Amino acid sequence: MSPALFALLNRGALTVVVWIIPLSFIPFFIWLERKGSAIIQDRSGPDRTNIMGVRMLGYIQNFADTLKLLLKENLTPAKSYGFYFLLAPFWSMMIALLPLLVIPLAAPMDIAGRTILFQAANFDVGVLYIFAITSMGVFGVILAGWSSNNKFALLGGLRSSAQMISYELSMGLALVSLLMVYQGVRMDGIVETQGNNLVFFGQALPLPGWGIFLQPVAFLLFLVSGFAETNRNPFDLAEGESELVAGYHVEYSSVKFALFFMAEYVNMAVVAFILSTLFLGGYQVPFASTEVLRSHPNLALGIWGAILLAGGALFGYFLYLQADAQKHRYQGVKKWEPYVLSFAAFGKGLVGLTALLWAIFGGPLPGLVVSLSVPVLQFTCLLLKVFFFCWLFVWVRWTLPRFRYDQLMRLGWKLMLPLAMLNLLVTAVLILIQK
C-alpha cells in the first residue's frame, strides 16, 4: 500500500469519525440536558418512555423525540423565500460539523512502519480555520430569520446574529494572546506544547502546562464568548421562549427544526472540543505527556484502567441508588432494569480493574496493546474534558438568569473587548520580559 493511499485512507477514516462523533454527541447531550436539569431542579427527569419496559435512565426519550419530530407536518409558510428557507437549517448543521476537522483526537501513532494520524486535517492556518467557519455560522441564523417572512423571526435572527458577531471579537482577541503564548497556529503544535509541565519565568511549577494556567483571563473570556456564540443561557435571548416565541426558528417545523435543534447541540459540542483543546490540553493526560506515556509501556493501560474503574464504580453506585429509590414503584422489567444498568456499570469498572492490574502486574505487554493504549487513553482524556464542558453548559444554563439584550451587548462591547485587549497587552509585556 503506497504511503499516499494510506494517508488518504487515514484522513478519510478520520473525517468520517469526526463527522460521527458530534452526531452521536447529540442524543447524549439531550439526555444530559434533561437529566442534568432535572437533578439540578430536584426533579426526576424522563423516566417513563420505554421500549417494552427498558428505560435506560431516560435515554429512550431521545427516540421518542426523534420520532415525534420526524412525524410532524412539514410546513413552509406561503410567502417565505423558498430556497433560503430550505438552505438555512442545512447551512447551520454543516457549519456546526466542520470545525471538528482540525481537532486532534490523539497523538500520532506509529504502527508497523506507518504513522496513523488522529487529526482529520492539519491546515497551516490551524485555529483560524475554526474561527472562519464559526463566523459563517451567522449566515444560517440570518437566513432563517429573514426567509421566514415573519417579523418576530426577523427580530430574533437579527438579535442573535448581532450577539454572535459581537462576541466573536472578544473570542478572537483572547485567542490572539493565547497564540502569542503558544507561538504557533497549528492545532497539533498547540496541543503538544501543553503536554509539558508549567514553566513560569524560569520556575518549573508542578502543574500541567495547560492554557487555563497560562492565560486564565483568556479562558474566562473564551468561555463566556462560547456561551454567547451558541446562543446558550445566559445569552439565549434570541430563543428564550418567554421573550420571542422561539426566535429565528419559529416558522420551522419537523425535520428542519430538528436540524436547527441538533445544530445547536453540535455547536455546543464543538465549542466544548475547542475549549478543551486550547485550554485544557486537548488529549494530553495531565502530568503524562506523550513521551512519558511512550517511554513507560504499561502506564497508558494502567491510567486508562484506573479511569474506567473510577467511572464504572461511580456510575454503578449512583445507578444502584436510583434503582433502590424506585423499586417500590414498579414491577417486572421496569423494576429490575436499573439494577441491570448498575450491574453493567460495575462491569465496566471491573474491566478497568483488570486492565489496571494487568498493567501493574502483567510484566511486558504485547507491543500492539502498548502502542494502542496510548491513543485510546488520550482520546478518553479528551472526551472527559469535553464531557466536563458539556456539563458546564447545562449547569450554567439552569443556574443563571438570562441577560437582557442591552446588558448583553454592553457586556460584549464595553467590558469583554477592552478586557481582551488588556489581556493581550499584559501577555505581550510578560513575554517580552521573559525574553
Next chain:
Amino acid sequence: MKIVPRPGTKGLQRYYVIQVFQGLLVTLRHVFRNLFYPGKLPVIYYPEERKHLPPAMRGRHRLMKREDGAPRCTACMLCATACPAECIHILAAPVPDTEIEKYPEKFDIDMLRCVFCGFCVDACPLDAIRMDVPEIALADYTRESLVFHKEFLMDHHNEEYAPGYNPPRPVKWTHGDHARP
C-alpha cells in the same frame, strides 16, 4: 427624603462574578444531594402515587343521598343561583311527601364552566351537594362527557372523604344531622 442604598450596586458586586460562582455552588449542592439521595426527591410519581389532598380541598361534586337512597336535594335552586359560572342546571319535579316538596329530575353540572369556587356547597341549606370527592383529574375526550348528570353525581355511598372538610355550619342550616363536626 431618605435614600436607601440598594445592595449589589456598588463596586465589585456590580460585576456579578462572585455571585455567579456562589450560584453555581448552590446548584452543585442540589446536584450532589439528588445524586446521593434519589429517594428524597420531592417528586410524586403520578399515577402510581397520588398527592395527599388537604382536608378543605374542593374536589369533584357529589349529590348526597338520604337513608332511602333519594337525593337530599329539594331543587330549591339556591346553588344554581349562587353559582358564578351558571353551570348548574336543575329541573324540579314534585314528590308525594309534603315535607320534601320537590326533587331534582335533572341535575346537571357543566364541568366545562365550573370554576370550583364552592359557592354551591356554601349555599345549599341541606348539605345536599358537597365538593369533597378527592378526584382532581377531570379530563376527557368529548365535551358531552364533561357535563355531569344526576346519576353520576349520586353514584356513591355517602362516605366521608375528607374528615373535617365540611366547615361547621350553624345548627339551623342543617337538616337534622347534628353529629357532624
